[in-house]
Amino acid sequence: MNAPTAHNHLVPEIRQREVPAALIDALKARFGAQCSTALAVREQHGRDESSFEAPPPAAVVFAESTQDVADAVKLASQYEVPVIPFGVGSSLEGHLLAVQGGISIDLGRMNKVLSVNPEDLTVTVQPGVTRKQVNDEIKSTGLFFPIDPGADATIGGMSATRASGTNAVRYGTMRDNVLSLEVVTASGEVIRTGTRAKKSSAGYDLTRLFIGSEGTLGVITEVTLRLYPLPEAISAAVCSFPSIADAVHTVIQVIQLGVPIARVELIDQNAVRMVNAHSKLALREEPMLLMEFHGSPAGVKEQAEVVQEIAADHGGKAFEWATTPEERTRLWTARHNAYFAAIQSKPGCRAISTDTCVPISRLADCLLDSVREADESGLPYFIVGHVGDGNFHFGYLLDPAKPQEREVAERLNHALVSRALEMGGTCSGEHGVGLHKMDFLVTEAGAGAVEMMRTIKRALDPKNIMNPGKIFTL
Amino acid sequence: MNAPTAHNHLVPEIRQREVPAALIDALKARFGAQCSTALAVREQHGRDESSFEAPPPAAVVFAESTQDVADAVKLASQYEVPVIPFGVGSSLEGHLLAVQGGISIDLGRMNKVLSVNPEDLTVTVQPGVTRKQVNDEIKSTGLFFPIDPGADATIGGMSATRASGTNAVRYGTMRDNVLSLEVVTASGEVIRTGTRAKKSSAGYDLTRLFIGSEGTLGVITEVTLRLYPLPEAISAAVCSFPSIADAVHTVIQVIQLGVPIARVELIDQNAVRMVNAHSKLALREEPMLLMEFHGSPAGVKEQAEVVQEIAADHGGKAFEWATTPEERTRLWTARHNAYFAAIQSKPGCRAISTDTCVPISRLADCLLDSVREADESGLPYFIVGHVGDGNFHFGYLLDPAKPQEREVAERLNHALVSRALEMGGTCSGEHGVGLHKMDFLVTEAGAGAVEMMRTIKRALDPKNIMNPGKIFTL
Numbered sequence: 001m002n003a004p005t006a007h008n009h010l011v012p013e014i015r016q017r018e019v020p021a022a023l024i025d026a027l028k029a030r031f032g033a034q035c036s037t038a039l040a041v042r043e044q045h046g047r048d049e050s051s052f053e054a055p056p057p058a059a060v061v062f063a064e065s066t067q068d069v070a071d072a073v074k075l076a077s078q079y080e081v082p083v084i085p086f087g088v089g090s091s092l093e094g095h096l097l098a099v100q101g102g103i104s105i106d107l108g109r110m111n112k113v114l115s116v117n118p119e120d121l122t123v124t125v126q127p128g129v130t131r132k133q134v135n136d137e138i139k140s141t142g143l144f145f146p147i148d149p150g151a152d153a154t155i156g157g158m159s160a161t162r163a164s165g166t167n168a169v170r171y172g173t174m175r176d177n178v179l180s181l182e183v184v185t186a187s188g189e190v191i192r193t194g195t196r197a198k199k200s201s202a203g204y205d206l207t208r209l210f211i212g213s214e215g216t217l218g219v220i221t222e223v224t225l226r227l228y229p230l231p232e233a234i235s236a237a238v239c240s241f242p243s244i245a246d247a248v249h250t251v252i253q254v255i256q257l258g259v260p261i262a263r264v265e266l267i268d269q270n271a272v273r274m275v276n277a278h279s280k281l282a283l284r285e286e287p288m289l290l291m292e293f294h295g296s297p298a299g300v301k302e303q304a305e306v307v308q309e310i311a312a313d314h315g316g317k318a319f320e321w322a323t324t325p326e327e328r329t330r331l332w333t334a335r336h337n338a339y340f341a342a343i344q345s346k347p348g349c350r351a352i353s354t355d356t357c358v359p360i361s362r363l364a365d366c367l368l369d370s371v372r373e374a375d376e377s378g379l380p381y382f383i384v385g386h387v388g389d390g391n392f393h394f395g396y397l398l399d400p401a402k403p404q405e406r407e408v409a410e411r412l413n414h415a416l417v418s419r420a421l422e423m424g425g426t427c428s429g430e431h432g433v434g435l436h437k438m439d440f441l442v443t444e445a446g447a448g449a450v451e452m453m454r455t456i457k458r459a460l461d462p463k464n465i466m467n468p469g470k471i472f473t474l
Numbered sequence: 475m476n477a478p479t480a481h482n483h484l485v486p487e488i489r490q491r492e493v494p495a496a497l498i499d500a501l502k503a504r505f506g507a508q509c510s511t512a513l514a515v516r517e518q519h520g521r522d523e524s525s526f527e528a529p530p531p532a533a534v535v536f537a538e539s540t541q542d543v544a545d546a547v548k549l550a551s552q553y554e555v556p557v558i559p560f561g562v563g564s565s566l567e568g569h570l571l572a573v574q575g576g577i578s579i580d581l582g583r584m585n586k587v588l589s590v591n592p593e594d595l596t597v598t599v600q601p602g603v604t605r606k607q608v609n610d611e612i613k614s615t616g617l618f619f620p621i622d623p624g625a626d627a628t629i630g631g632m633s634a635t636r637a638s639g640t641n642a643v644r645y646g647t648m649r650d651n652v653l654s655l656e657v658v659t660a661s662g663e664v665i666r667t668g669t670r671a672k673k674s675s676a677g678y679d680l681t682r683l684f685i686g687s688e689g690t691l692g693v694i695t696e697v698t699l700r701l702y703p704l705p706e707a708i709s710a711a712v713c714s715f716p717s718i719a720d721a722v723h724t725v726i727q728v729i730q731l732g733v734p735i736a737r738v739e740l741i742d743q744n745a746v747r748m749v750n751a752h753s754k755l756a757l758r759e760e761p762m763l764l765m766e767f768h769g770s771p772a773g774v775k776e777q778a779e780v781v782q783e784i785a786a787d788h789g790g791k792a793f794e795w796a797t798t799p800e801e802r803t804r805l806w807t808a809r810h811n812a813y814f815a816a817i818q819s820k821p822g823c824r825a826i827s828t829d830t831c832v833p834i835s836r837l838a839d840c841l842l843d844s845v846r847e848a849d850e851s852g853l854p855y856f857i858v859g860h861v862g863d864g865n866f867h868f869g870y871l872l873d874p875a876k877p878q879e880r881e882v883a884e885r886l887n888h889a890l891v892s893r894a895l896e897m898g899g900t901c902s903g904e905h906g907v908g909l910h911k912m913d914f915l916v917t918e919a920g921a922g923a924v925e926m927m928r929t930i931k932r933a934l935d936p937k938n939i940m941n942p943g944k945i946f947t948l
Binding site: 117118119120121122161162163164168172173175176185189190191192193195196197198199200201202203204205206208209211212213228229252255256257258296298299302355357358359360361389390391420421424425426427428429430431432433437440441444445446448449450452453455456458459460471472 | 591592593594595596635636637638642646647649650659663664665666667669670671672673674675676677678679680682683685686687702703726729730731732770772773776829831832833834835863864865894895898899900901902903904905906907911914915918919920922923924926927929930932933934945946
């Protein structure tokens with residue numbers, strides 16, 4: 001079986017493994033109404049926010065417990081049928097598509113916060129809990145969970161894709177903020193990785209192996225997260241710049257000086273225009289940094305002063321501050337809606353989102369060369385980015401009925417990824433490999449490293465039933 | 475083959491695999507004077523700072539390049555002979571012992587800093603570079619590498635054991651501060667894991683799989699580290715307390731409040747006494763916290779004020795400040811010498827060091843119960859601990875000629891680990907499993923998780939030649 005090439009939007013050469021009627025019967029016998037084969041349900045579970053298409057899974061099991069997951073996996077294993085874990089469907093890389101057939105396990109009903117340990121700054125949740133739900137349920141503790149990929153994704157999905165987002169520049173990614181997991185393995189066994197201790201040198205780091213494994217090694221059924229005290233003071237500000245270069249050079253200096261900024265997001269003038277239209281805002285239609293500072297009142301003031309000085313050196317217009325929670329929410333909601341604002345700006349369009357991340361010293365070079373190429377192509381696009389980490393996303397907007405537009409978008413994406421890799425960067429900062437970046441992964445990691453991943457996969461999932469055809473093909 | 479029990483100090487039931495003369499001949503032909511079979515050299519490479527003993531390796535290869543390592547591993551693989559990577563020999567858990575025979579690969583000559591990227595806050599080094607050397611060589615950049623396990627260990631060794639130490643409470647561990655690795659696999663292939671991007675979601679986290687794998691999956695031949703801007707202001711202080719409980723409760727509150735303290739070390743009155751004698755100091759012989767604050771001048775002042783207030787609430791004596799680099803160095807040198815100070819306090823003794831780490835809310839319970847048990851035992855001991863992370867070390871001092879003393883120490887260790895695991899903690903915060911904690915690992919992680927580790931080991935090292943007999947037995 002060949003890997004899909006970067007230039008196909010329908011997943012090519014998929015091998016739809018047979019799902020025997022006997023498995024469906026067994027699932028219905030075990031799960032009753034928790035198992036659905038209705039087409040609408042299957043179709044809803046067979047797509048995500050990517051631009052890929054594939055036939056839907058043969059059935060959907062709505063798991064309500066770890067035991068449910070284990071039993072579903074055991075049955076699937078018995079019939080050698082693929083299993084695809086499903087959270088809320090916010091993947092951008094085709095993780096949820098049943099490219100080799102199989103069944104979907106919907107973890108949305110496993111949505112309980114199991115235990116909050118405020119004095120240890122930890123919380124243990126089921127995988128279907130979303131990030132907003134976590135923060136709602138722990139509000140009274142004075143703590144918060146910082147990882148914010150934009151979408152209100154599930155903690156299970158965020159763990160599986162090693163998600164990050166706007167706060168990662170200060171608080172790290174899911175890699176840094178998961179203490180331990182409960183996982184159902186490919187044979188249906190339940191294991192635990194890690195403890196609630198803040199650090200450990202006890203054996204292989206299975207937690208980190210599952211974080212970012214995209215469902216290919218097991219199903220995550222419980223997650224213990226690190227929490228942080230809510231900062232005494234939070235200030236958010238927007239600042240417009242004459243050019244993307246000026247905005248980016250501001251960010252580079254802020255990071256190199258070690259300012260512990262909590263968020264620093266780039267929004268290009270295209271995205272500002274789309275957001276203004278969508279969210280009825282009147283932001284200045286210029287490249288913009290959206291920033292947030294966390295700390296003591298004095299610390300926040302100190303950080304903001306340093307950043308304002310650097311911004312002024314690069315032509316940054318006077319900061320507009322948002323200090324009330326309502327103002328901040330409005331700003332960040334606008335930022336998070338950029339993707340949908342963009343989609344609405346070109347009716348019927350789909351977006352191909354890039355996800356490169358480069359060392360901060362190369363951020364300007366990588367971004368500006370790619371802006372030039374995108375401008376020359378004539379394809380509508382927008383940029384949003386967690387630029388403090390060197391991570392940014394171009395969204396190329398294309399008409400799915402016009403193959404040449406997809407070709408242009410893929411060419412731009414290809415050039416951008418090649419550029420990022422040459423600069424010591426990665427093809428995926430936070431979305432995962434999924435279906436779309438398999439070829440890029442080989443270029444980035446090398447055939448030897450990818451073969452090592454395959455070897456681990458074969459050893460832990462000898463029947464290749466755990467979300468097969470993602471990250472790499474076997 | 476059975477795992478060594480926790481009560482043996484000679485490694486039991488070791489299976490010394492044969493090292494064929496043909497391999498030694500081949501190594502000598504390939505490496506010439508870089509390969510030694512002199513007994514003194516072999517003995518030096520067959521021990522570490524643990525209290526274990528085993529016959530030395532059959533030969534030592536002094537690698538000078540990745541190619542040297544790859545060639546040595548290929549030859550060892552051909553003859554199915556174990557390979558044990560060696561840095562400076564500072565392991566506390568028997569990692570360097572040739573329990574199944576084999577050859578040692580000394581990486582001490584691979585001690586070059588390969589590239590410094592100050593604008594990206596990264597440095598790439600060979601594995602034999604020590605942590606002090608890193609900081610010496612990057613001094614002019616205004617950056618530093620924070621991880622400080624006490625010993626001037628090599629970066630390769632620190633990566634292999636997932637080391638941490640005094641600064642981890644603020645800066646994290648080797649898990650958090652390694653961006654990428656070059657590794658020679660069990661077949662002698664060279665792979666790279668990760669890029670210089672600050673974050674990535676591209677495939678399995680092979681970097682984290684090798685961090686903490688204790689040489690059992692491959693030999694680390696290059697490491698890219700994260701660096702940090704040297705804080706504008708650094709202040710260190712010592713504060714004595716009427717009891718360990720008071721000191722520990724101070725720490726718990728500091729952490730729960732989210733104060734970004736850089737270091738907070740507990741030294742019990744026994745350790746203070748030993749350090750005073752060894753380093754000719756006159757520290758007050760009471761339980762003591764040794765602290766360091768990093769930040770802007772205002773930030774450091776703010777942190778220190780909060781901590782002083784909390785300490786005063788718990789009977790802490792007035793802080794003694796060390797603000798000059800010389801004073802700070804003197805204090806931290808004393809702390810780092812605690813182990814050797816303790817060894818010298820009882821001539822001819824050896825120390826068994828515990829390494830539990832618990833959630834911060836359980837720190838007082840875990841520590842105080844274990845202090846009571848140690849006091850009742852009559853065995854001399856001392857405590858030092860990275861208590862901000864919930865990690866602490868009892869050092870039990872025993873006369874190797876008196877088996878009953880070892881038995882007492884092991885009993886105390888066993889009770890302490892059981893207590894820590896019951897509290898949601900780990901048997902090893904930073905030293906690794908090595909030979910001594912294999913049984914504990916099974917209790918902590920569960921048979922299923924350890925079997926998953928074994929499965930990965932078998933898949934990546936089918937001949938079981940990479941530092942076999944450590945972490946688990948096959």
